[in-house]
Amino acid sequence: MPVGKDQLPHLELTRELARRFNSLYRPVFPDPQEHLTKFAKVLGTDGRKMSKSYGNAINLSDTEPVVRPKIKTMITDPARVRRHDPGNPDVCPVYDFHKIFSPLPVIEQVNQDCRKAAIGCIDCKKLVADRVVERLAPMWAARATLTQHPSRLDEIAEDGRRRATAVSSQTMAEVRDAMKI
Ligand code: SF4
Missing domain, CATH: 1.10.240.10 (Tyrosyl-Transfer RNA Synthetase)
Structure with missing residues (x-):
């Protein structure tokens, strides 16, 4: 996950949640790892x-x-x-x-x-x-x-929304399946 040094505590929290879910149900979430750039803090x-x-x-x-x-x-x-x-x-x-x-x-x-x-x-x-x-x-x-060309911005946002929805829907299906709900 691309983050700056300031976001590391948030990432740690996410890692905790992912590990907790995986141990309570079954492994669904990958262990989130930070990807710091060479200059993680400016x-x-x-x-x-x-x-x-x-x-x-x-x-x-x-x-x-x-x-x-x-x-x-x-x-x-x-x-x-x-x-x-x-x-x-x-x-x-x-x-x-x-x-x-x-x-x-x-x-x-x-x-x-x-x-x-x-x-x-x-x-x-x-x-x-x-x-x-x-x-x-x-x-x-x-x-x-x-x-x-503001309409191009809408297209970019829509494209991102579509791709994010595809991934999140798949993940949520796995979550529901693991939780049997
Ligand atoms: S701005 Fe001045 S003190 Fe800073 S690196 Fe350059 S020369 Fe040195």
């Missing part, structure tokens, strides 16, 4: 948990003119006060973004340059903002297309 632009309510999130619905200023105002290594102070990328949320969005040579370069103050935070943020924009641009384009 912090917000202020270094706290990313959350809409904190106003520190980069939303998929944000446009380029929204995303760039958000990245520009991201917090960095708090100990790096002046441009010539060496930084520590390990405590910097901007560097975390590099690890997600930038190619390996850039990640390594930033890591070295930050530690010897060979790169400034403004340039570092610009580098990562370019990568974020590059990654999100296809989603923005797809979103724009769908917004112009």
Whole structure:
């Protein structure tokens, strides 16, 4: 099951329920396992948990003119006060973004340059903002297309509903059979 780290307690609850049912009746439910991505947790632009309510999130619905200023105002290594102070990328949320969005040579370069103050935070943020924009641009384009054709959204939702119903009906039939109801 694709989840972020925050959802692991919910998954544990689901696992408990599945195991309980399987042991009470017969094995119907597979043991739910988490599929965490390499970056199961992405912090917000202020270094706290990313959350809409904190106003520190980069939303998929944000446009380029929204995303760039958000990245520009991201917090960095708090100990790096002046441009010539060496930084520590390990405590910097901007560097975390590099690890997600930038190619390996850039990640390594930033890591070295930050530690010897060979790169400034403004340039570092610009580098990562370019990568974020590059990654999100296809989603923005797809979103724009769908917004112009709302009926396509209905079709996608209907297709999903049909496929989910097919699977859930089959599972519920097995559940009723196992419970003899
Ligand atoms: S140079 Fe980059 S990684 Fe280093 S503190 Fe500044 S923003 Fe963070």
